[in-house]
Amino acid sequence: MIQENKQSISPRQFMIFILQTQIGAGFISLPFSVHTSERSSDGWITVLLIGIIIQILITLYSLLVKRFPSLTFFEIMTAVFGKFMGKAISAAYILFFLLIAGQILLVYCSVLEVWVFPQTPNWVIVSSMSLVALYLVKEKLQIISRYHTVICYVLIILPVLSLPAYANVEFRYLLPVGGSGVYTILSKIPDGFLSFIGFEVMLFLYPFVKGTNKQKYLAATYSNIFYTGYTTYFSLLTYIFFSPEELMLVPQPVLYILKAFTFPVFERVDILFLSTWTVLISSSLVSYAYLTSLGIKQTFGLRHHKTAAPFVLALCTLIALYPRNDLTVEKFLGQVTNLSLAFTIAVPALVFLFVLLFKKQKVST
Amino acid sequence: MKYSIKLFLLCLLLLFTAGCWDQLRLNDVDLIYAMGIDKTEEGDFKATVSVPRSTGGQDSGQLTSDIFSTTGKTIRELRVNLDNTIGGLLDSSKIRVILVHRALAEEDLYTILDSFYRDPRAPLASKILITEEKAESLFQGITEKPELISEYFVDLVQSAERDAIVPVVNLQNICPVMLDRGRDFHLPLISSVSSSGGNSLVTGTALFTGKKMSGQLTNNESIIANLLSDIVSKNDKIIMTTNLPDNGQSESHGYITYQIDEYKTKMNIIPKEGSYEAEFDLHLFLNVLEYPPDKLSEHDTVAKLNQDVEDDLQILTDNTVKKLQESGSDLFGIRREIMAFHNDKFDEEEEAWKESYAEMAVNVNVEVEIIHHGIIN
Known part of the structure; x- marks a missing residue:
């Protein structure tokens, strides 16, 4: 059914693919999204909790896809629910991925517009990114994975740039730990969830990975541990740098921290950071656009996902250009968050239950 | 043919690569x-x-x-x-x-x-x-x-x-x-x-x-406030002069100038019956820069000088703290300390906090020790 031999990636590439999909647009504002209250900054606990939730989901996913070792999630849908229902659910997933890709572009564009290019028209920023992404999206999975692997080195730059911040930190902002109350900390989980999205690529890439189930599970786990650690580091740094009250005013705290320093050569470190971040954004965008194209190919029986790729990116560009003011963007992000909770938690969990109840297993390979 | 079209398109694309919107000459x-x-x-x-x-x-x-x-x-x-x-x-x-x-x-x-x-x-x-x-x-x-x-x-x-x-x-x-x-x-x-x-x-x-x-x-009060807040770097050169009390030693013209070489400071918040008290320990290590009467190798002289300087700085410190309390400026982060370690004072109104801060007992215990006196005694 699938060209397994033609398109296979190693477990390590699988791990990096998940990681690069996760590190995306939401990353620089995550500490702000999960910021709890003006009492004490407990957002980092929320970040850790989200990491744990995602680990549970990864376990659930691997139990589910283990039963259909050679099918992607799109094909599992058809196998489990029959042709019509399966295609309908797949179509919903395709739309969801399209929205996520659009959202990535949207956040990318609005941050760049506010921080560096106030005069440049939005369509230039968005379409140049889409065009670059198109080059990769139309390629094979291996090539995309190789790109993701190469740009992994960029991940080291960001923590290094953040080091000067330690000259001016106040650890007492974190105390008392849990001071915002358990309810507040838990209630912020959905707000931060969007920044963690990307682990669900596991459902769709599973059959393309060479290796045992255990290897694949571990790959996803390592990716999750790394990403949770990475974001917890930046959250903690943000929380000791900004006082809880100030953080309420700063939507991109990770960038804002860097604005305060100047070095003899680098006058604006935040721009250096942004250009690094752009690379990370491109990888998430490529991943999601690829998944969308893959979904279209598998659901509508195209011969190659390449055919769908230009249309997918064109639609993303339109989505990213649609909202005109910051409040609409907020509202849009809120809705995407809700959708992401539905598509990464609710639907897979229901499918898993369904499969368990009706003992559907290893249907036609 | 095909090659030349490609080349032409590439050159055309080149025009679009220059983002001229945000240039600032x-x-x-x-x-x-x-x-x-x-x-x-x-x-x-x-x-x-x-x-x-x-x-x-x-x-x-x-x-x-x-x-x-x-x-x-x-x-x-x-x-x-x-x-x-x-x-x-x-x-x-x-x-x-x-x-x-x-x-x-x-x-x-x-x-x-x-x-x-x-x-x-x-x-x-x-x-x-x-x-x-x-x-x-x-x-x-x-x-x-x-x-x-x-x-x-x-x-x-x-x-x-x-x-x-x-x-x-x-x-x-x-x-x-x-x-x-x-x-x-x-x-x-x-x-x-x-x-x-x-x-x-x-x-x-x-x-x-x-x-x-x-x-x-004032400058001197500010130095003390910075020392108490523990924000003074090791490389800073803090030089102060103390007017010594007249004690019959006519050879002295009554002043000593010293540099604060090292210091240690510690803040303690003590909860007491619903309110709080702040205790500071400020330990200063001095290097004498100018003291015409000399004899700084004698134990008695040094002990006496330690005491005199300590008394003078104690008065200065008390004045500083009093000024801070009167102005309502919580430079040392006493409220943050209470919030962080005693989980209190979060919801207190600004005015109420100002009042309780002004009335709070803030005691500073200054200790002074001369550790160096230049290359002569």
């Missing part, structure tokens, strides 16, 4: 390096900026500064008005020092700084000074000097920073503290030496409570 802009903000009698803001101009040839070019000022309702409007006054395009992203007149700081400092925090190109590493006189007059006072006006003010602050009189802060550092209920900050306070303008000098620090200036400390 250096020869079009007038960079401003220093900005002073005052208040006019009508209640508007008045800004004074210095724009450096180079005169003379390219090699022997001397830098001088031109001074402009305008008024406006907001800081951003001021910048627009200034832009119209000066020939070139005004660029404030290189501002190194901002002078704010005391009257404005007493109203609300954040109002003035908001436009800086909001602008992605704003110079967040610049220094802020509070001025005793109108900032404009301080600018005017130093026009004769060939050097850049911004350099002058920055040097002034940096030397005060090395003497540990003023804290090392910039626009960004003070923001978390300004918005934090648990702690307050202080900024360098400068004034001109003579009423006719001329040189300026650092006369102490301006104390803030929240976003408003609420008091001031």
Whole structure:
């Protein structure tokens, strides 16, 4: 059914693919999204909790896809629910991925517009990114994975740039730990969830990975541990740098921290950071656009996902250009968050239950 | 054929790679390096900026500064008005020092700084000074000097920073503290030496409570406050002089000057029946720089001097703490400490906290020890 031999990636590439999909647009504002209250900054606990939730989901996913070792999630849908229902659910997933890709572009564009290019028209920023992404999206999975692997080195730059911040930190902002109350900390989980999205690529890439189930599970786990650690580091740094009250005013705290320093050569470190971040954004965008194209190919029986790729990116560009003011963007992000909770938690969990109840297993390979 | 079409398309694409929308040419802009903000009698803001101009040839070019000022309702409007006054395009992203007149700081400092925090190109590493006189007059006072006006003010602050009189802060550092209920900050306070303008000098620090200036400390008090806050770096040179009590030793002219080589400070918050007490231990290690009566190798002399200096510094410290409490400026972050370690005082109203802070028992225990006395006894 699938060209397994033609398109296979190693477990390590699988791990990096998940990681690069996760590190995306939401990353620089995550500490702000999960910021709890003006009492004490407990957002980092929320970040850790989200990491744990995602680990549970990864376990659930691997139990589910283990039963259909050679099918992607799109094909599992058809196998489990029959042709019509399966295609309908797949179509919903395709739309969801399209929205996520659009959202990535949207956040990318609005941050760049506010921080560096106030005069440049939005369509230039968005379409140049889409065009670059198109080059990769139309390629094979291996090539995309190789790109993701190469740009992994960029991940080291960001923590290094953040080091000067330690000259001016106040650890007492974190105390008392849990001071915002358990309810507040838990209630912020959905707000931060969007920044963690990307682990669900596991459902769709599973059959393309060479290796045992255990290897694949571990790959996803390592990716999750790394990403949770990475974001917890930046959250903690943000929380000791900004006082809880100030953080309420700063939507991109990770960038804002860097604005305060100047070095003899680098006058604006935040721009250096942004250009690094752009690379990370491109990888998430490529991943999601690829998944969308893959979904279209598998659901509508195209011969190659390449055919769908230009249309997918064109639609993303339109989505990213649609909202005109910051409040609409907020509202849009809120809705995407809700959708992401539905598509990464609710639907897979229901499918898993369904499969368990009706003992559907290893249907036609 | 196909190849040439490709080549043509590539060249065409090349045209699109130059993003010309956000270019900012250096020869079009007038960079401003220093900005002073005052208040006019009508209640508007008045800004004074210095724009450096180079005169003379390219090699022997001397830098001088031109001074402009305008008024406006907001800081951003001021910048627009200034832009119209000066020939070139005004660029404030290189501002190194901002002078704010005391009257404005007493109203609300954040109002003035908001436009800086909001602008992605704003110079967040610049220094802020509070001025005793109108900032404009301080600018005017130093026009004769060939050097850049911004350099002058920055040097002034940096030397005060090395003497540990003023804290090392910039626009960004003070923001978390300004918005934090648990702690307050202080900024360098400068004034001109003579009423006719001329040189300026650092006369102490301006104390803030929240976003408003609420008091001031003299240089020595400020040093003590910095020591108690534990923000003095090891490389700072803190030199102080104590007037010794007259004790019949006629050979002494009554003064000793010393440098504080090392120090240790510790804050303790003790909860007591619903309220709190603050205890500070300040341990200073001195290096005597000047003491004409000598005999610093004798145990008795040193012990006596330790005691005398300690008494003097104790009085200074008590005065400092009293001033801080009266002005309501919580420089040491006592409230943050209570919030962090006793999980209390979170929801107290600002006024109620100010009252309880003013009445709080804050005891500082100063200990002094002479450890060096130069290369003679």
